[in-house]
Amino acid sequence: MNLALPRLLQLASPALPVGAYTYSQGLEWAVEAGLVHDQATGEQWIAGLLEHAVGRFEAPLAACLQRAWAAGQTAEVERLNADFLASRESSELRAETVQMGYSLRRLLHDLEDFPVPPTLDAMPEVAFPTAWALASAVWEIPTVDSLTAYLWSWCENQVMAALKSVPLGQAAGQRLLLALGGRIPVLAEQAIELPEAAWSNFAPGLALASSSHETQYSRLFRS
Template identity: 80%
Template sequence: MSLALPRLLQLASPALPVGAYTYSQGLEWAVELGVVRDQATALQWIAGLLEEGIGRFEAPLTACLQRAWAVSDQSEVERLNAEFLASRESSELRAETVQMGYSLRRLLHDLDDFPRPPAFAALPEVSFPAAWALAAAVWEIPVADSLIAYLWSWCENQVMAALKAIPLGQAAGQRALLVLGGRIPALVQQALDLPEADWSNFAPGLALASSRHETQYSRLFRS
């Protein structure tokens, strides 16, 4: 029996020590402003980012990174990693992906029998999608499954941030995850088929929320 599923569950687990739980990606500021204030508005905010930003840019880019790692295309890995870093529209968003990428790279280096591609070590700053994609490629996880788990992890982190910041009850969080999870398969299929010319991370609300969070007086999260 293949180890791909257990490895994927490990990669997507909240126990993965990359610090994802410490970030809200501007959601905390949206709560402070009152734009996000209950289950309905939290779901609207998270689903909007999932469908219009993460699903249309981060997901297809991560898929291309995994394919590049699988064939040892160092120049393509470097290009896509640099493109993702350049796409971060605030200092907090950029610091978040660099910190999480660094933590996952360090973890993978510490795992027994995990290969250490020279291209991975050579990246001066590794984004989280680049590190995730390498792990998925090495563990021979199908790209579609990898993207499903990647998007699910993102949704789960956002919902957990909403539970803490609004706050919401556990049942409300699970209801939100049921809705978000139901949208993931179609977004993954879209990401796999989407030409790079049509990628888009146009999400001005996210950019503004993240920028304003940098000077928010009282906060629980790092972004």
Template identity: 80%
Template sequence: MSLALSRLLQLASPALPVGAYTYSQGLEWAVEAGLVKDQAAALEWIARLLENGVSRFEAPLTACLQRAWIAADDYEVKRLNADFLASRESSELRAETVQMGYSLRRLLHELDDFPLPPAFDSLPEVSFPVGWALAAASWEIAIADSLTAYLWSWCENQTMAALKTVPLGQAAGQRILLALGRRLPAVAQQALELPEERWSNFAPGLALASSRHETQYSRLFRS
């Protein structure tokens, strides 16, 4: 097994201490509103957001961030970080990526023999994709592999949120992940090939769900 693969598994692991498990990205409100109430509805919600939202903005941006770190293009890193922060359509979605980015930056500082470029610490706020892309670049993980793992980690977190809130059983969660996993190769390839002029974070359902979640009376998740 290559070292890059073991590093990639570590990066994508739920054990990565960045707090991803505390966020549902509006899914908790969708459950509260009755839009997601069983396995089929959970799969549809997650898959649509994956294919029509994450794959068209967050995923290609993350891939470009890794290329920028490899090229030591500090200006491009700064620009893409600012673009991602500006793209978050609710205060809790923005707070989510800033908190996860902060936690990942702190973790990378605490790892042995992990060189951090000065540009990383010069950013006042670090979005999570910036830290992920830096780790992947530093560990010499192929961009296609790191992006697939990034998307898998996102799908896994959404599925775990569905298990807790719908609620669903463990077998249902695995069926959802199997179905999402079949889509990931095409989604990752699309993101790698999508030119920036065609990026779009237009996902009104996510924006509404997240905004309404901010005032939801009873909730388990921070987004």
């Protein structure tokens, strides 16, 4: 019985209890500043981050993490986890990945028959991609499918944040997901092959938005 697809759908589900819905990753401030105010500007903001930051840093890093978990390369897992934590450019972004990583680690402990390796518990702080990659490796999900779902989940959360904060209608949200989803397969394939020297999370707009969100007066989201 091939359970890779059902397990992947479970991992990518909005029902996964990691608190992703509480974060906007600076999008809420972009709305407050007037940078995002409709479907077109929402797509521009989200697609820019997807292609130039998440797709070129988080996705290839998650691919390497999945391979390292599968091969039992403890030191490599710890190195990549530390690199991701160090890459978060604001206290909110760092707190987000640590909280989501902690929640996913706790969930994996609660699942029946999931073999949690000692390495996961030995790390004081677990980034979300690290825990996600472990689940993908244990459940033998093909890397390209894992990355596709990871990127989709990120896009879906961003669109949901836009629906609440712009606000946008449900039809606009589905048009956004249709447009963003069309970009994901190529990004997932590229991420698998992208050498580490070419990884980049250079997104000054995100850093500024996230930092500004920390002192934003009225907020719906935690980042």
